[in-house]
Amino acid sequence: MKQKLIILLSCFVLLTAFSSDLLVFIYPDYFPKPTYNFTENPLSINKIELGRALFYDPILSKDSTVSCASCHSPYNAFAHTDHDLSHGINDSIGTRNAPALFNLAWGKSFMWDGAIHNLDVQALAPISHPGEMGEDIASLVSKLQNTSKYPNLFKHAFGDKNITGEHLLKAISQFQLTLVSANSKYDSVRRKESYYTEQESKGYEIFKRNCNSCHTEPLFTNNQFERNGLEIDTTLNDYGRMMISNNSKDSAFFKVPSLRNLSYTYPYMHDGRYRKLKDVLNHYTSDPSLSNSTSIKLSSNDKADLIAFLLTLNDRKFVFDPKHQFPRE
Amino acid sequence: MKKVIFIYFISLVGLYSQEKTDISISFNPIFEDSSILLDEVLYYNSDNDSLVIESLRFYISNIQLLQNNEVVYTINDGYYLLDLEYPESMNITLSIPNNLNYNRLSLGIGIDSTTNAKGVMGGALDPTKGMYWTWQSGYINFKLEGVSNKCATRKNRFQYHLGGYQSPFNLYQTVDLVLRNNNKNLVIDVDISELILDLDLENINQIMSPNTEALKLTKLLPQIFKIKN
Numbered sequence: 001m002k003q004k005l006i007i008l009l010s011c012f013v014l015l016t017a018f019s020s021d022l023l024v025f026i027y028p029d030y031f032p033k034p035t036y037n038f039t040e041n042p043l044s045i046n047k048i049e050l051g052r053a054l055f056y057d058p059i060l061s062k063d064s065t066v067s068c069a070s071c072h073s074p075y076n077a078f079a080h081t082d083h084d085l086s087h088g089i090n091d092s093i094g095t096r097n098a099p100a101l102f103n104l105a106w107g108k109s110f111m112w113d114g115a116i117h118n119l120d121v122q123a124l125a126p127i128s129h130p131g132e133m134g135e136d137i138a139s140l141v142s143k144l145q146n147t148s149k150y151p152n153l154f155k156h157a158f159g160d161k162n163i164t165g166e167h168l169l170k171a172i173s174q175f176q177l178t179l180v181s182a183n184s185k186y187d188s189v190r191r192k193e194s195y196y197t198e199q200e201s202k203g204y205e206i207f208k209r210n211c212n213s214c215h216t217e218p219l220f221t222n223n224q225f226e227r228n229g230l231e232i233d234t235t236l237n238d239y240g241r242m243m244i245s246n247n248s249k250d251s252a253f254f255k256v257p258s259l260r261n262l263s264y265t266y267p268y269m270h271d272g273r274y275r276k277l278k279d280v281l282n283h284y285t286s287d288p289s290l291s292n293s294t295s296i297k298l299s300s301n302d303k304a305d306l307i308a309f310l311l312t313l314n315d316r317k318f319v320f321d322p323k324h325q326f327p328r329e
Numbered sequence: 330m331k332k333v334i335f336i337y338f339i340s341l342v343g344l345y346s347q348e349k350t351d352i353s354i355s356f357n358p359i360f361e362d363s364s365i366l367l368d369e370v371l372y373y374n375s376d377n378d379s380l381v382i383e384s385l386r387f388y389i390s391n392i393q394l395l396q397n398n399e400v401v402y403t404i405n406d407g408y409y410l411l412d413l414e415y416p417e418s419m420n421i422t423l424s425i426p427n428n429l430n431y432n433r434l435s436l437g438i439g440i441d442s443t444t445n446a447k448g449v450m451g452g453a454l455d456p457t458k459g460m461y462w463t464w465q466s467g468y469i470n471f472k473l474e475g476v477s478n479k480c481a482t483r484k485n486r487f488q489y490h491l492g493g494y495q496s497p498f499n500l501y502q503t504v505d506l507v508l509r510n511n512n513k514n515l516v517i518d519v520d521i522s523e524l525i526l527d528l529d530l531e532n533i534n535q536i537m538s539p540n541t542e543a544l545k546l547t548k549l550l551p552q553i554f555k556i557k558n
Contacts, residue, residue, distance in 0.1 A: 040448050115465040120448035124456055128463040138457040165457035169449040244465060246498075246540060 021045055025105065028182045030190055030218055034105035036119060036177060041170045043177065046157040049327065051175030053153060054168070056326050059143060061089050061133035068126070068172075071098035074325050077261035077318065078102060078179060084272025088132040095236050097272035099257060100265040102181040102318065108223045112254045112270045113244045123172045137165050144168070179324060181260050185312035190218065196312065203309025210296045210306075211259075220259040220313060227252045229295075230283070233271055240270065260313045277307060348427035352513040354392075354434075356411055356419045357557065358385055361522045367413055373522065380525065384474040385413040386460065388453070390444070391437035391503070392423065396430050408440065410453040410460060432510050438502040438550050439470025445494035460492075467493045467539065470500055471550060473521070479530040487530060491547045493539025500543060504551035509558065516557040523553040 023043040025034065041047075054060065058067040071086050072078040078101035080086065086094035096112050110116040116125060126132040127140060141163050144150040151161040158167045188194035196204060207215075216222040225241045232239065232252060241253035254270045268274040274283065281303050284296045298306065318324075358365040360373065365382050372379050389411060392404040402425050412418045440454070445467055449456060460469045469492035476485045493500050508515065527549055536543045 037448065117446065117466040118448045121456065121461070121466050124461065124463040137463070138459065141457050164451055165455045166449050166451035169456065173448070 023048075025177065027105075027180055028187065028191070028218070031182065032106065032219075035108055036105040036173075041120065041173060043174055044157065046153075047171050047174040048178055049175075050153045050157040051171035051173065052324075052327050053149075054172050055175050059147070060127055060135060060140060062135040063089050065089055066133055068123070069326070071126075071132075072101050074321075075264070075319060076100070077181070077264040077315070079265040081264065081266060084267050086132065088129070089134045092131040094129075094131050095238055096270050097267065099255075100261060101176060102179045102260065102315075103219055103258065104179065105177050106219055106223070109255070113241050114225060114255055115244050119176065120169050120173045123169055137168075141165055141168060179318075181315040181318040183317040184260060184315040187218075187315070189312070197308070199305050199308040200312055201309075203305035203307065206298070206302050206306045207309050210298070214256045215259045221256045224256055225250065225253040226256050228254070228269075228284075230269060230273070233273065236271055238271065259310060261315055261319065262310055263314045264319055277310065278303070281306065349424045350427045350513065352423050352425055352515065354421045354423070354515045354517060356389075356421075356517050356519050358382075358413055358419075358519045358521060360520070360525070365413070365521060373525075379476075379478045381476040382413070382473070382521065383476065384472060385519075385521070387411055387471040388439050388460065388468065389421065389436050390440060391435070392421075393435040394425065394429065394431040395433040395435060397432065400435075401429055401431050402426070408444075408453045410458055430511060432508050434506045434508055434515065434556075436504050436506070436554065438504060438554075439492065439500060440468040440494070441501045442494040442499055462490075462492065462538075465493075465538065467495070470502075471547070473524070477525075477530055480534040481531055482534050487534040489536045489546060490538075491536065491543050491550070493543065495539070498539035498541075498544055500539060500547040502547060502550050504554045506554065506556045508556060512558065514558070518555045518557050520553050520555060524549050 021044040023045060025038055025043055027034070055068045055072075058064045058070070060067060066087070066089050069078075071080045071083075073080060075081075080098040084097060086096060086098040088094060099112065104110075104119055107119060110119060110122045111125065116122045124137060127135050127137060144154075145163050150163065154163050154167055154171075155161045157171060160167070185194060185196075185200075189196055214222055214224070214226050230252070239251050241250035241255075242248060244250075262268075262277065266275055266277070268277070268280050274280050281298070285298050285303070360371055360380065360382075363371060365371070365385070367385075368381060368383060370379050370381050387410075389409045390407065392407055393400050394402040404423055407423075409421050410418065411421075444450075444454075454468070456463075460472065461467070462469060469490045471489070471491040473487075473489045475487060477487060478485055480487050491500055506517065524546065528546065533542055533546075536546060
């Protein structure tokens with residue numbers, strides 16, 4: 001009896017020690033286990049909110065004109081609709097399309113070429129790139145330290161008013177980790193809360209036969225790099241993965257993007273060359289440069305069915321979730 | 330039961346009473362026989378060539394003490410950023426058990442791949458320290474920047490940023506030094522001439538990413554560390 005009491009008491013102490021602020025990362029049971037190591041950066045409300053404030057704050061850029069949200073807008077599933085290439089300070093234009101941000105807890109590498117191995121250090125790339133935010137991480141830290149707002153937010157989140165690069169990046173990771181897209185029609189069908197139309201069902205079968213090996217369910221990406229037959233744009237000369245691995249076998253390999261939320265994330269491909277979904281399908285079905293393994297044979301009816309299915313991957317709830325939007329103070 | 334508590338108590342006392350002693354390791358940057366001072370010109374090759382070191386920064390990690398071939402003490406999670414700009418950073422003090430016998434020292438030059446593969450870290454490893462690549466993940470293990478008349482570059486500048494942890498360009502190195510028995514005040518010369526004299530400065534003056542040249546230069550790093558006493 002006494003022993004039981006002691007165990008109970010110690011459990012209680014543990015619970016209170018970790019109560020209030022700490023959160024558990026929630027995701028559907030048909031999703032794989034996240035790759036992100038939450039034990040190194042346990043989610044908390046204050047850290048997420050700090051990360052959210054940072055994500056929407058142009059103070060991250062050298063001249064305080066560009067925030068993360070400038071190219072990763074919540075209403076576009078955190079991509080940049082209408083812009084084929086990313087934007088930066090001084091109206092500079094980058095060389096790749098700003099990718100959508102969601103389900104990052106399952107990412108194995110980041111950026112179109114996989115240059116970044118861990119979400120925590122990803123933000124360093126756009127912050128310091130001269131054509132994006134053009135800021136130095138050390139001067140950003142001192143800039144934030146000299147605001148009236150941020151030392152307190154860091155104190156609430158990390159228990160320390162002194163801002164460090166580690167805490168700054170962990171907070172930005174935390175907000176991005178909460179961007180989970182799992183409420184599309186596809187998801188409700190998986191959860192048996194809804195049914196596909198006949199056309200969507202047909203499209204799903206076509207998808208499974210032709211697309212699923214790279215855009216693998218339920219994340220709709222295999223998180224690998226593939227060469228999809230796009231010709232190199234000679235105004236950009238972007239050879240993708242090869243520029244990171246220095247291995248000629250990786251020439252023109254790019255990260256497979258998720259197909260979730262595809263209506264919100266146009267234009268498509270790593271350089272945003274296609275504005276319409278049908279252009280993408282035409283590339284895969286008719287581009288002569290594609291090898292037989294990548295080329296897909298589809299009738300025009302098949303294409304219509306496939307698109308009907310692909311539209312079930314749009315997650316309106318995610319895109320309009322107020323928890324992800326600009327923080328109102 | 331009482332006996333168990335007693336043993337527990339004794340071992341606790343034992344743990345706390347284990348005497349510790351400090352050992353200091355000083356890193357002393359030199360070029361052949363002369364000390365290196367940042368931004369000062371030094372001449373070499375019978376004074377035909379000149380060299381100015383503007384920046385010398387490197388990580389030391391995974392420090393181990395050995396007795397012959399056996400590791401007797403490991404400093405866990407010890408990452409030290411040595412920066413000639415801050416002379417105090419060139420000295421490392423370690424607290425080790427008093428009664429340790431050792432005659433060798435092993436140092437990691439840079440950050441190993443296991444540590445690199447983790448997320449963001451603090452302290453000496455904080456990305457604000459200027460030793461983390463932003464465009465491609467990975468720590469810079471060793472940074473050497475300066476000017477030499479031999480470099481046919483703008484303003485005769487050279488920049489070597491050696492780092493990266495992914496195969497085939499895992500640039501983490503270790504160096505093994507033989508010590509006087511149980512020496513507690515170690516001085517290690519860091520002889521930059523061992524790099525510069527082996528280098529084709531005229532042609533190789535910019536290394537900023539993990540590649541074949543970086544790997545070649547990195548292989549020379551262990552030989553620049555020489556125990557002095």
